[in-house]
Amino acid sequence: MHADTKSVRVWDLPTRIFHWSLVASFATAFLTSESEKLRDIHVIAGYTLAGLIVFRLLWGFIGGGYSRFAEFLPTPRKLIDYLKSLLDGKPQHYVGHNPAGAVAIFLLLGFGLAAAASGWAVYEDVGGHFMEELHEGAANGMMAVVGIHIAGVIVSSWLHRENLVLAMITGWKTRHGRDSVQAKAGFTDLKHSGRN
């Protein structure tokens, strides 16, 4: 199946490991957030999350094709065009991140960093009540974006008839011969060769 010219290698291994590790660390931190007994686990999960996000920020500059920020940087124009295409019932297809998904990713990275930094401050008794509020606000903001992200994945998978969850596990997407919007023409070769 992978040799099929219709299969596209989209997500490299570090991006996929990052994604699911982030899911695990955020879920762990969220589920242990109300307990003092589980405070150690909560703190370890938070530092893990911070380390993962730092890695992702670096990988956004040095990683493989579709993992790079330059490939999916969402400009207002691209975002509006994409959202319009959704409303028109003819959604633009992106092989990598679509502009709405890209906005969610940057929000997740930002909220995640804010939650980790303010969490460290709360743990070290720096910044007092303000840091507690910031920590809870950032974590709840992140959870809200996770909800939107999951809804977006479900809707997008249905609209484009592709299994985006599976793609984040295997790294491969199957093309349906539709026109795809590409940020970089340079990816075309890579895309059809099925390598990477």
Added chain:
Amino acid sequence: MRHLLIIAAALFAATASAETPRDFLTRFEKEAGTAASAQRGARFFTSKQGGEWSCSSCHTDKPTQAGRHAKTEKAITPLAPAVNAERFTDAAKVDKWFRRNCNDTLNRVCSAQEKADVMAWLLTLK
């Protein structure tokens, strides 16, 4: 970032309403429908209630002193309002920490009566 700060400041202002420790005693007594007992509060605070920890595991059995987190060993400022004027002055904070700490010590929420008793006891400490 500036917007975040403004939102956080607004949240802070909204939650920093001024209550006094006595207000909480009155509120919990009203919710419970009976008068509080400082004696019962002392017993409740200093003995385990089915869980691994009691309140005093972190706050000590003399909450006029600083406490120590039973897990992280970090210092906790005294709980008794007589020695710590910041305690029990913010409803959002009081509700949040009763919710969290009751869950850690009792594996359930505290009843209004239990909270009233603890408040009554803490207010007797000098």
